[in-house]
Amino acid sequence: MRKRPLIILSTVAAATLLLAGCSGSADPEATGTPSPDAAQTSCLADLKSGAGSDAVTVDGTGAAAKVTVPEGTEMVAAERSVVVEGDGDEVLPGDLVSLRYQLVDATTNEVLSSSERGQDGVLAALLPQQQPQQIVDPTQSTVFTVAAECLPVGSSIVLTLPAAQEGMHASVLYVETIEHLPTTATGSDVDATEGMPAVELDDAGSPSITIPEGEAPAETEVATLKEGDGAVVASGDLVTVQYRGVKWSDGSEFDSSWSRDAAPAQFQTTSVVTGFKLALEGQKVGSQVVVVMPPKDGYGEGEINEADLVGESLVFVVDILATTPLEQPAQ
CATH class of the missing domain: 3.10.50.40 (Chitinase A; domain 3)
Incomplete structure (x- = not known):
């Protein structure tokens, strides 16, 4: 799986x-x-x-x-x-x-x-x-x-x-x-980054994603769309997010919290694919980010297989709503 x-x-x-x-x-x-x-x-x-x-x-x-x-x-x-x-x-x-x-x-x-x-x-x-x-x-x-x-x-x-x-x-x-707590990112808008997918939000805050022309980047790239002022996400934190994921190849959605009654999701940063982890850690709560990841930081290189996303470059837009350290700090 x-x-x-x-x-x-x-x-x-x-x-x-x-x-x-x-x-x-x-x-x-x-x-x-x-x-x-x-x-x-x-x-x-x-x-x-x-x-x-x-x-x-x-x-x-x-x-x-x-x-x-x-x-x-x-x-x-x-x-x-x-x-x-x-x-x-x-x-x-x-x-x-x-x-x-x-x-x-x-x-x-x-x-x-x-x-x-x-x-x-x-x-x-x-x-x-x-x-x-x-x-x-x-x-x-x-x-x-x-x-x-x-x-x-x-x-x-x-x-x-x-x-x-x-x-x-x-x-x-x-x-x-x-x-x-808010269920969408509350940070200040940041100017769009050239070459990254365009993101538009509807009245509920749900994002639509437009893939730019050209090849996907060879390395994971992250751009901030909204800059929050909350706690910084650290490695291993339990984060609460809204997110939408689409394929770079055709822009089709493959996973989204917005498609599940807009219910936020919770997970540990160390339990996700590398590109998603890179998009979260170091960001502030209240931020919204867009990340583009090549297959090596997603579900792996190989012949494209729609069932498991192998070989696909992926795009996620993520609203970071909360973060919680799961370990006591060292004394």
Whole structure:
């Protein structure tokens, strides 16, 4: 199977979410689930609070939040309690939001995973739109959707996750949502680079690409179309992007996030073809770039084969929406 330009990551460590700082300390409230009408039309799970989620305490906010599960607390079902309800727009499945999180062992109170791996403890998260097969599985990124869905931005939430099987511990996911993120590049326009494909955007920001006359370049070339002012993408980062890919040979599209309900995609820069990696690393969030790559930096040299893009020079237009380091910086 060919190496695609993007791979959707489904682990907690790779999920992207951000969270607003709230003042003070609080115990979860027994109320705070979304209204019945909103849940019926938009929410994947519409989880209710219960004895398990209500027992969890949270002291502090942001990176300093201390999540504690009292000894003897039973967690037999997935439950959700709201610690603080925000005042922003409602978060819905499919949204791109920023957040912080902690995944805590419900027996030992050990922090198993957290967004502190990211810059300033903040992640950018694309909330999956599909129903999770197992709400109790903390390795699935859909648990973030179940935690944050149908609540205002700025909310902090605890979600109880019962043990998936005998011998394992239950866990608690604590999430703070910060803000909705844009789904198109927001940077300043940059003058077109001579010899590169021409790019035009429709009202939604979806690009159309016109291939110039002549042969494709022998080396990968990258040009900036919009210059962002966000964080710089580093090697190995988890990036969130919109993109469209076409063949240099005939301009036909072969892959595009815009053709999938304009849903942004997430992947690690080290999991894509070389030309796509070169287009991303060193760029700032908010930028839009166009990259032209020869077969050696795409899907390989050889006789052109439409099924796997071997032998094709490729063009991508990419909107860089967010980036998250996946490793802690060296101490």
